[in-house]
Amino acid sequence: MSNRPLRPTSFDVAEKAGVSQSTVSRALRGNSGVNAETRARVSAAARELGYVVDRHASSLRLKSSETIALVTICRPGEDRSAINPFYFALLGSIAAATSARGFNLLVSFQESAANFRADFVASGLADAMIVIGTATNHAAWDYFAQAQASGLDFVCWGSPGAPFHWLRSDNRSGGALAAQHFLSLRRRHCAFIGPSVGISRQFDERRDGYVAALAAQGFTSVTVDPPANTDRYAQGIAAARTLLSQHPETDAIFVSSDMLALGVLQGVKEMGRRVPADVAIIGFDGIRAGTLAEPPLTTLEPDLDAAGEALVAMALEDQAHMRGRSRVPVQLLLRGTA
Amino acid sequence: MSNRPLRPTSFDVAEKAGVSQSTVSRALRGNSGVNAETRARVSAAARELGYVVDRHASSLRLKSSETIALVTICRPGEDRSAINPFYFALLGSIAAATSARGFNLLVSFQESAANFRADFVASGLADAMIVIGTATNHAAWDYFAQAQASGLDFVCWGSPGAPFHWLRSDNRSGGALAAQHFLSLRRRHCAFIGPSVGISRQFDERRDGYVAALAAQGFTSVTVDPPANTDRYAQGIAAARTLLSQHPETDAIFVSSDMLALGVLQGVKEMGRRVPADVAIIGFDGIRAGTLAEPPLTTLEPDLDAAGEALVAMALEDQAHMRGRSRVPVQLLLRGTA
């Protein structure tokens, strides 16, 4: 399959069209300054032969592959169907932005030293690299931090720790929106469930925005750190139990991410509380699976179309200093839990 | 970013190591018959210079890109986060199989004539192509059928209609497992909810296996075709209502896919039936979101690791006639709805 016996080259097209090979190249690239009649003849010949420009030859010459490499960092040992659907949605929006520019998208899921790899740009395979995925895989982010230290450049979603070029949700505003919504619902005993400080900047920002907005109205919030555990859903159930045992008066919970929030929702229901009547819940990410919960999960939804477009634009930006860091707007999606 | 000023070439490495460029190439490719000491010197020089083989030059010479192209067909107008998570899981397992072979994976989401594209192999970008995604997008499958007719070869999941090389779940066995499980649960009024004949071979096979296994024990099944509707979840709710109105005695429902089954579950509950006490439900696909339903969705789960591996193996198989068609085993995953 890789070695079609008769893949035609531009020389074959040239012969058939009765022109030189250089003219074929110019005509097919839409180069101005080619006689319209000649161009038509070349196009016809190419079509008849089923000719397609060889991308390797072309990229080699042009020193550009019109390809973006997308690395998704996974949890070690996690199987592919367990990957947080948020990252698949982000992958999809990056694919859309890539294809809108006529670029290709090379994807790679990485989880451990066995498959860490960052040489997509160095090998010419891609013009730029984007890194997304879980903040919890320290080995992976250390690897990419090191790659960056040795001169490799890329853009990432979230950016745990190191000073990468990043794009993030407007997390503080999201947290504030959650707080304001809870207060408008007359909730007075607000809580936050999310992983402890430092795991992910994004989680920290969400919590800080929430706590600050509550404080601005004279309210405080209790915080529960989910137990270390491989599965966010199970973590959510456990955290909800802990929270409601220690603070039975809780009537509103903002959760750092939807996968965790779905577990929290389950845990709250298992504790015999009605949602949202007794306890309101708001998650973060806008994942589709939230609509399947009962009741459907109210959440803060980042604009993923904007995120995909911005990540690709930042990655392709030639001036490294122009990349910097940037925010994607977030919107409160009222479904059923708040 | 695409144009690093100083990307070193094999000539630079050669100079630094004090050997010829050909020796660099041989040493780095692990070519046998290179002096061990020379090889070490070359490797060291390459490392110091941060040299990485240019994949375009290499692929051009070797006429092979060690890349698989994966096309995912989407519903027109559907946004990326709404793509059936089953296809993302399949994408993940294909990525794993690809990377296990040291291959790259190029992905493309296609939904309408505006972005139909099948020239990945013709342009040399990929050695083989895999097509997955919704069977409901006829325009897309027609496009690929036409591409095949003009000599392009590829492997696909499911294969609606045309005689593609395909991989499918062992759908008949899956349907039979559902039937047997319902009967072991003493259900006597079994139903099937799924799209009508011909939309997808896989759905037909599931229904046929189910009906045949019921018939073998002397039982029949009623079938409900979900209303034409863009959203599987909404279709499921509507179909459940129709079914329970027309056949209130129904105590078991096998549904052609999980996304539809999640809607059916919701619809059944909305009709005031308890699940699984009054009505048992079994879906098909094993998607993760099924575990978030209440109760968690019992389902038939195809072995996705095997599917990813087999799709890649079939795609890469040089002898087209060796590809043919093949089945992935399916397993009953008892969760909560049956």
Add this chain to the structure above:
DNA sequence: CTGAAAGCGCTTACAG
């Protein structure tokens, strides 16, 4: 075991 050279299939400066 190693080097000089051809060639993979393009794109584009250089002539005309």
Add this chain to the structure above:
DNA sequence: CTGAAAGCGCTTACAG
């Protein structure tokens, strides 16, 4: 407007 030629960075048959 078009053609002949150089060159992108590799891999490997061919000599030695």
